Amino acid sequence: MEENQNKNAFLTPILVAVALAVGVWVGTMFVPQGTIGAGDPIAENSNKFNTILELIEDKYVDSVDHEMLIESSIEGMIKKLDPHSAYIPPADLGLVNEQLQGNFGGVGIRFLIHDDTLTTTHVIPGSPSERAGMLPGDRIVEIDDTTFTGWDIGNEDVQDYLKGEAGTNVKVKVYRKGDFKTLNITRGSIPISSIDAAVMLTDKVGFIKLNGFTYNSAEEFHTAAVKLKEKGMTKLVFDLRNNGGGFLNTAIDIADEFLESGKLIVYTEGRKNPKQEYYSTSKGILEETEVVILINSLSASASEIVAGAIQDNDRGLIMGRRSFGKGLVQDQSEFTDGSALRLTISRYYTPTGRSIQKPYGEDVDYENDYYARYESGELMNEDSIKYDENLKYTTKGGRTVYGGGGIYPDDFVPNDTVGASYYLSSLYYKSAFNHYAIKVLDTKRSSFTDFAKFKKGFRITPTIFEDFIAYAGTLGIEEDPIDIVTSRATIKNRLKAEIARHVWQENGYYSIYLQDDLDVQEALSWFRSGEKLMSLR
Template sequence: MTKDSSNSSKNVDTKAWLPLIIGVSIGFGVLIGSHLRAPNPETNRLMVDKNATKFERLLNYVDKYYVDSVDINELTQEAIDHILKDLDPHTVYVPADEADIMSSRLDDGFEGVGIEFRVMEDTLKVLSVMPGGPSKKIGIRAGDKIITVNGDTIAGKHIDNSFIVKKLRGKKGTTVNIEVKRKKQDELLAFTITRDIVPTPSVEAHYMIDDVTGYIKISKFAVKTYDEFHNALLFLKSEGMENLVIDLRNNGGGFLGQAVKIVDDLLPKDDLIVYTEGKGNEFTEKEFSQRNPDFDGPIAVLVNERSASASEIVTGALQDHDRAVVIGRRTYGKGLVQRQLRLKDNSLLRLTISRYFTPSGRSIQKPYGEGISYGDDISNRYESGELFNKDSIKTDKMPQFKTDKNRIVYGGGGIIPDNFIPLDTTSMGIYYYTLEHTDILRDYAIEYANDHYIDLMENGLDHFIKSFEDEKNIINDLEKFAVMMGINKRKPNHNDVTININLKHRLKILIAQTIWGDKGYHKVANMRDPMVKEAQKVFDEGIAEDDTTSKVES
């Protein structure tokens, strides 16, 4: 190889690697230059400033002199991802075009028209109308097909979700004109919707399960979750509540402060709720209950493998103080606290600033790092049998801690329930599976809700719950509807009686959800829910499973 060819090869190699090298440097500089510093010695601060200046200059050189065209934004995104991948799994960068949506997820509402929809065969179909939203107020119904928006025909055209969101969402007080096709109506129906704040409450349902047992479902910990919870608690107390079920299943967390306030309603004054440890004193603190509880009766907390973060703070505090019986399956295991930091271009950095610990000293965070498939943890639990059998949880290597009453609890990866309830593995057969996963069940529920809309609205949810059991032909009607929608008539099955019972219950849930939203969904679903049944059993018998009284070995 000649000297010239050698130099040429080196130039090609340099050219190939330079964008990545520069990108990592740029990304590092973007993060450093945003002044996101934990308290450090003066020498570290000087080093931060020095490196920020260096990378800013490097970025300018690349932009001005680099031989090829480079997409600086794309390169920066890749560089930032490359840097953050070596940190914990919950420190993430959110680009500017996604930041507002990410931030709004924990708001108590959004500006829009308030419908849930699906685009199917180039037709926009309303799946549900959000309670309290503008579409509900003017009479839009689930099942309506939106044909035109502001005079533009959208039916029969290739449309996607983002296109529809842009068409329908907008600032409060602005209007959008739509025409819809409704079943049994020959003409299109015209509506003018004035956009407004669409409430998205985090307490999805609260009601009395029986004469003495109240139920509160919390779906997330958002800006007003405590207010919603506290109001629900007071209402249920006025209804005669003596026992309380708090449902945190599938609750991925949210604001730490909201979780702390909820626990404060339930623990005696001066009990430790949670403590956090971060870098320096800024993010290291202890949270105690500030006053006597607003409810001091028995509590059951329902959790599963998707209950995380703030859900685990509530659950861990109540379990450590022996204030509640925890029912369900091992929680997710997220014991890291993030702070959301807005960067100059409106992008976000969700930066882990501390670890939290339950009152007994447990860290709930499950392992992460090199060689650990963090994102596959739940599927691994499924394959190992943990979701079906409590004995499959490997506690032998987990650190042990003591509750106030000296019971064993474990740290190092989620909260293990006191009373285990396995994942439902009831086989409904291929026919049910097909109807569920092609949305035929939901479509039929919408059809039924529209056909009986006036009667359902006039008589209310409780009447529907009782009267629906008298529906004798609903399974036959469902089968006819399925054939109409292209699903072959099902073959006889030895388990048809059980399948039909379960099918009817599922339809009942979906119809209630279509008309009454989340409240209808939970009120009907909980009638046959094994975790809810276990909670009622615990309240009735006053006991938990035997292993919750085990003593920590000395």
Template sequence: MKIKKKYTPLLFAIGIVLGIMLGSKLNFGQADGGLFSSNAKKEKLNRLIDYIDYEYVDAVDTDSIVDVTVNGILDNLDPHSVYIPKDELQDIEESMKGDFVGIGISFYPYKDSIAVIQAIEGGPSHRAGIKGGDRIVYADNIPLFGGSISDDSLSSILKGKINTPVTLKVKRDGVDDLITFDVKRGRVPLSSVVAAYMLTDKMGYVKINRFAESTHDEFIIAVKKLQRLGATQLTLDLRDNPGGYISSAEKIADEFLEEDKLILFTKNKTGKINKTYAEDDGIFEDGEVFILINENSASASEIVAGALQDNDKGLIVGRRSFGKGLVQREMALGDGSAVRLTIARYYTPTGRSIQKSYENGNDAYFQDYKNRYENGELRSIDSIKVADSLMFKTPLGKIVYGGGGIIPDIFVPKNTDYEIEHLNYVLRQGLMSRFVFDVLEKDRPYYNKLTEEQFKNEVVVTDKIVLDFISFAQYRQINLRARAYMAEYKRYLKATMAQQLFGNTAFERMVNEDDAMLNKIREITN
């Protein structure tokens, strides 16, 4: 299918589902009375389902009817009250928990075998010595080649109960015989702090891609490491971060704010207000901080940015954030599925609600990016529409606005060139990652021997590699005009190679070499 020119980030609508702020999980019992007491409205729905089950002329999957009904009800509430089917719930919960139990590899089905892209750092396979490019051909003598194993079967073979053993037989390029690895399944980290390194002698950089249960612990480890390297300034990158657990956002904000500073407050339908304050000493209270946000920074990301901005801590750099100020709670539906229902609104310390309007329906709500593109606000801060009635003041007198996202203190325009937008789309689809795997496979022993510094200095992405990538994309009916953007494509291709060889920090370090927002921070601090 040919990719049409679009400026709406379609995957963000999916990402925002993963990023909705979770208050706490609520599991209602099945006892009579209370919320599940019988009433005419509930009985009406139950009776209709029974009629279809027992009397309708054709066989009907009533489970699918119930799913449609639940989704229809939630569609009439707000954009962030969502239904999560049973078959999706486990993956989402694993992502938000911050780990899962398994052997810890990312892989491709590749030429009828299972090819390891990377053994996840800190996971069982990484500790056992499995490397990128390895082919797992047997697991407990079960053959994994020939295309006979479905994705579900493969998942059940490689995952399992914690501390259970699995014997893997691996084909490695340059080694004649199969290599046997005895791997004990364990907890595999799904890091939400995806990069941490020094931008300058004094400036540390941390990128968080979502707010999971483990995010605060990961953040503390990353910042302490940077402080040991001399960081007295910190750039916290929350761009394209759709959010996550509200408690994780509160803990991150707390690390920058003095004790008893208000972080946020929530208000439910009865008007009950709950306030959250900073506690004790934070790890970066005394350091200079910059928060990067953009139009895809939402929910928990906006909590952190709003808490710091309203307390006159640091500078917010970038573009107006997404604008989500609703709080959800996950509630089990009794069959393995769940609903995340909006239960409150949250407000920044000055009293701002940053929730944008959803009165025109969900489609218009999630396509707000197109409106921002067309009205020019992605290129100029003067194009952002604000209402004087939603004006607030911080303790030091800075003017801030509610009504739809966090407006940065320092605006950095977006490069809305079509090819650059399209490059970002291609990256999100994983197309470049698949191509790069093929490039590495051509000389895997060489690449696996390189250090990150050697890779940076020795490996050159040629014009031919870029043109091969264009052909690779065209074969999949995606048309690129990369000939006019050779430098950008070379940088991203090399960064993707580094990611597969050395991890996410290597990717971010290379991609950020000419980043407009980071260049602005360098300009401010020099």
């Protein structure tokens, strides 16, 4: 099983619904080998299960769906093990593996259903759509002669038509500035980047936000870091907030970028899997770069491995709120019917020996842990955090760290509620910022060509602000004068950031948004002070 641990182990994130979006793909087809001996409890219970199915078929009052019974029985059995072992039905496995592998077959656009019309918001550089001549702002009115206007279009409807195997063709008719154009697009392999943003915050401080640990993430992270170093980066804010995890090996490779050779990154151990230690190599390009890692309650699994390795090796500062607390490793076996089983095979431990897996079991409301943290005040007050003194560990540098329920930050930053209001939440829920950005760019896109000029000079004037509030009303968002005053600065920031996203994609968005991000601003303050960070080196 050493090979399984080294190449096939993975770390799924938080809830099963989320776990089906991230994790690790093993790629083995499972075919039962050999026979089970007589008297074996597995054989006896298998016979019992088959007998029950036969009795249902012979005697049950109504007709039954045998496949449904078997699938639900498997799911029920797996749920009895732990929160992260999971059965993945055939219908879901393709999407799971697609997201983990970091690519899919498609045309390479991002879209929004705007005014009942499918609107292109971004065209991926080098994608089939760009080669065919599609532009941001194009309205897609037909796909393969099927009309995509004037009816209740859903995202799944669009994906069903645009996604497909690389090399297949799709015909798209778009409306652009009064004219209709037909584009013949040959689908290709479209990358799913795990880097949301890689930008410079100051002349010396870089920022990288990673959204998952996929097959390509380590290479993507390395490339982003190289580019930022070329721009003068000597300090890095590494954002792992809301990152639910992924490949174990990817976490190891990314942690290795920060650590000098020979440092323990993580080790795994299970009942059938002997202890396996993973050490850093000499290949890291960020060994001399000061780092602050941002985490929150949705930073899980592989994110916690990286944060734990940095913290336990006294290599950088962990900032934010306590992470999720997922310390189990799964192995995935795929079956001939297209389904798969993710089975927990070991636990992982940080370099000091911490298991950060939070409690689970019959009497634990595992999936609602976030709400328990909210109710206890932990998200807002450091004094409300409960440490288990029986799980206290000490790093070589003398720092006290704790196990048993996530990575505890070195520097606690309360959940940012500045500008929060019901009205602001409604704007997000209705995608008001996104829709209004399209409205603005329909007439002004050509004037936005220089990001530095936009960042410095473009302002959300009172006229633009009031027009946005009025536009939000057309989306069914009722004005609330008190909430609008409360959220005014946040609304202006998000609106400018969203316009930037539509022109300069995620780097443009985050360059504006992060000016208003409490965690990032706290990280910049730490870098400016320098005292504690240097003491960790």
